[in-house]
Amino acid sequence: MSTIEEHEGRHNEFGPPSPARRAFLTKLSLALSGVGGAIVATPIVTFLLGPLFRRVPREWLSVGPVEKFEVGTTVEVVVEDPSPLAWAGLSASTAAWLRRESETEFLAFSVNCTHLGCPIRWLQNASLFMCPCHGGVFYADGRVAGGPPQKPLNQYPVRVQNGQVQLQATTFPPYNDDPGIIR
Amino acid sequence: MRFTRLFTGPAKKAWAVFDDRTGLGQVLSHQLSHPVPNTTGWVGWSYAIGSAVLVAFILQVVTGVVLATAYVPSTEDAYDSLMYITDQATLGSFLRGLHNYGAWAMIIFIGLHVIQTYLVGAYKFPREANWLSGAVLLLLTLVLAFTGQLLRWDQTAYWSTYVLAAQVERTPIIGDRLADLALAGDTVGGATLTRFYAIHVFFVPALVFMFIGFHLWLVLHTGVSEPPQAGRPVDPKTYRAWYQKYLERNGVPFWPDAAWRDVVLGVGMVAAVAALAIIVGPPELENPPDPTVLQAYPRPDWYFLWIFAALAVVPPALEDLVILGAPAIFGALLVFLPFFANKGERSPKRRPWAIAIVMIAVIMVGTLYVAGERAPWSPYVDQPQLPVEVVAAPEKRALVAQGAQFYYQKGCQACHRMGNWGGLYGPNLTNVHERLSHEQIVISIINGRGGGMPAYAGNLTQQQVNAIVAFLEAEKVQRGEGEPPRDAGEVGAQAED
Numbered sequence: 001m002s003t004i005e006e007h008e009g010r011h012n013e014f015g016p017p018s019p020a021r022r023a024f025l026t027k028l029s030l031a032l033s034g035v036g037g038a039i040v041a042t043p044i045v046t047f048l049l050g051p052l053f054r055r056v057p058r059e060w061l062s063v064g065p066v067e068k069f070e071v072g073t074t075v076e077v078v079v080e081d082p083s084p085l086a087w088a089g090l091s092a093s094t095a096a097w098l099r100r101e102s103e104t105e106f107l108a109f110s111v112n113c114t115h116l117g118c119p120i121r122w123l124q125n126a127s128l129f130m131c132p133c134h135g136g137v138f139y140a141d142g143r144v145a146g147g148p149p150q151k152p153l154n155q156y157p158v159r160v161q162n163g164q165v166q167l168q169a170t171t172f173p174p175y176n177d178d179p180g181i182i183r
Numbered sequence: 184m185r186f187t188r189l190f191t192g193p194a195k196k197a198w199a200v201f202d203d204r205t206g207l208g209q210v211l212s213h214q215l216s217h218p219v220p221n222t223t224g225w226v227g228w229s230y231a232i233g234s235a236v237l238v239a240f241i242l243q244v245v246t247g248v249v250l251a252t253a254y255v256p257s258t259e260d261a262y263d264s265l266m267y268i269t270d271q272a273t274l275g276s277f278l279r280g281l282h283n284y285g286a287w288a289m290i291i292f293i294g295l296h297v298i299q300t301y302l303v304g305a306y307k308f309p310r311e312a313n314w315l316s317g318a319v320l321l322l323l324t325l326v327l328a329f330t331g332q333l334l335r336w337d338q339t340a341y342w343s344t345y346v347l348a349a350q351v352e353r354t355p356i357i358g359d360r361l362a363d364l365a366l367a368g369d370t371v372g373g374a375t376l377t378r379f380y381a382i383h384v385f386f387v388p389a390l391v392f393m394f395i396g397f398h399l400w401l402v403l404h405t406g407v408s409e410p411p412q413a414g415r416p417v418d419p420k421t422y423r424a425w426y427q428k429y430l431e432r433n434g435v436p437f438w439p440d441a442a443w444r445d446v447v448l449g450v451g452m453v454a455a456v457a458a459l460a461i462i463v464g465p466p467e468l469e470n471p472p473d474p475t476v477l478q479a480y481p482r483p484d485w486y487f488l489w490i491f492a493a494l495a496v497v498p499p500a501l502e503d504l505v506i507l508g509a510p511a512i513f514g515a516l517l518v519f520l521p522f523f524a525n526k527g528e529r530s531p532k533r534r535p536w537a538i539a540i541v542m543i544a545v546i547m548v549g550t551l552y553v554a555g556e557r558a559p560w561s562p563y564v565d566q567p568q569l570p571v572e573v574v575a576a577p578e579k580r581a582l583v584a585q586g587a588q589f590y591y592q593k594g595c596q597a598c599h600r601m602g603n604w605g606g607l608y609g610p611n612l613t614n615v616h617e618r619l620s621h622e623q624i625v626i627s628i629i630n631g632r633g634g635g636m637p638a639y640a641g642n643l644t645q646q647q648v649n650a651i652v653a654f655l656e657a658e659k660v661q662r663g664e665g666e667p668p669r670d671a672g673e674v675g676a677q678a679e680d
Binding site: 048051052054056076078081085087088090091092093094095112115116117120121126131134135139148150 | 258259260341342346348349350363364369370371372373374375472475477478479481491495502560561562564592593594597598608631634635636642
């Protein structure tokens with residue numbers, strides 16, 4: 001066995017040493033490996049970043065007839081993902097808190113605390129939302145009442161259509177640039 | 184070490200042929216007998232901590248592979264497959280226990296290993312790369328611990344993914360996109376769990392294998408650091424030659440002179456893990472990951488409980504700094520340490536600040552852990568009502584009883600303690616009338632108080648306020664006895680009894 005350096009000065013059956021050729025072969029091999037790596041890496045990285053490119057259709061989803069909701073109450077409603085993956089199971093549903101403010105006005109809140117995303121609970125008698133994780137408290141209209149949260153509860157777009165209360169399925173966390181979200 | 188000594192008769196001949204064709208025996212015996220510093224007592228045992236981490240990792244790999252034969256990584260089926268593993272599969276509960284307590288062992292020993300190598304300055308010249316590869320392994324271990332907890336795919340795991348997303352969302356500019364990547368979509372859904380599964384069983388373990396190989400190679404390449412001695416600083420110019428001479432004087436072959444401690448500690452650890460798996464059993468599965476069940480009480484496993492606590496006590500203005508900055512600063516410190524302090528004294532006796540840093544870190548994590556266990560900031564939302572007879576004074580009984588009712592209904596008890604009942608977030612109200620005047624109590628209720636106390640104006644009638652205040656001011660004739668149940672699970676269990 002000999003190292004390349006030892007081989008450089010020798011003349012053997014492989015012919016005369018040729019440093020320029022070796023330098024070329026080195027660069028060629030490295031460049032080719034780079035190309036090979038890129039061929040594989042590009043689809044891999046793109047695949048993994050896939051969730052960023054997927055456009056989820058915004059749909060209005062009915063959560064029940066208007067008369068089901070009493071004025072002044074807040075109840076949990078369940079929104080089904082309009083196009084879930086077949087194996088999504090329970091996670092195809094999302095819960096939301098729906099408040100009927102008046103005859104015509106509804107508010108729909110995300111169940112995720114604006115502190116760190118834990119599920120907030122509605123205490124009907126106390127008229128407060130409370131978070132079981134770090135003690136965030138919100139008023140019935142979503143304003144912060146106490147604890148670590150700094151932002152009011154995120155809201156979903158909500159409307160009444162053909163006697164049905166409808167929410168717009170949306171994202172977690174609701175995007176700042178999302179026109180459909182009331183912050 | 185000569186492997187041929189292990190064999191007799193035909194086996195000896197077969198081994199000789201195998202060794203001749205593969206060369207493995209020579210390589211292995213050469214590496215196993217590499218000289219290491221001769222150590223005794225506690226110092227000797229401290230050198231076995233790193234091996235214990237390796238043993239724990241191997242335990243995690245073998246138990247993890249076996250669990251993967253039955254675990255179904257789909258959001259729909261994961262929970263049921265875990266129920267099957269726990270309740271029906273042969274020794275399934277035991278294997279889950281092994282994997283769980285194996286994780287505990289790996290976390291505990293890697294923590295000890297970091298503390299130990301830091302305290303004795305083993306990261307100094309020429310072992311900077313050992314430290315850096317170890318820092319990567321520490322990070323990877325924490326990723327394994329977190330993702331493993333999510334694979335339990337019960338209610339806590341479900342909400343923990345949102346907590347993760349809520350934290351990465353705070354990253355400036357790209358936060359929303361990172362949250363999308365963390366959940367593999369807009370919300371927790373069908374694509375979420377498979378990602379965590381792939382990270383937990385393929386990506387990260389593959390990296391851990393690579394870095395363990397690198398780490399062990401470096402141990403052979405640089406040699407095991409000698410026990411430090413005060414007044415014997417590391418000088419990069421002369422250290423290597425000095426270390427060679429040191430080994431010639433004090434070196435013993437790794438196998439078996441030092442390795443027996445690794446074996447004893449490693450096997451002892453496995454035995455302890457097995458004992459816990461049998462006696463305590465695997466962590467119980469909580470409620471299924473049903474997004475529509477909001478009676479949840481998400482808590483991380485104990486090794487992350489201190490972070491959970493930190494996020495409750497840190498002032499809101501510093502929150503982003505703690506969530507994003509603290510891990511970055513910790514990582515940067517780990518990386519820069521060997522670059523800025525790779526020579527000089529190694530002995531902790533001459534590095535009192537090193538001892539101080541470790542003590543501060545341990546006290547901080549320990550205190551936060553204890554706080555996280557107690558979680559005084561969490562409201563007691565599901566606690567049954569305080570028995571009214573324990574506080575009602577006879578002369579004002581009707582109003583006081585009414586007040587007690589409102590006190591409960593309006594959620595006061597969620598955050599305030601009365602006797603042994605109620606939450607710990609707000610001040611204890613057992614004797615509030617001794618601290619505050621009647622007017623002060625009324626104003627606090629109506630206007631709220633900065634920080635935690637909501638303003639109840641608009642939520643209470645004058646009559647209700649009067650009743651609550653009467654209840655608060657009533658003589659407490661008797662304290663509630665014992666610690667009443669706290670959360671939904673406990674209350675639910677009671678209701679079923």
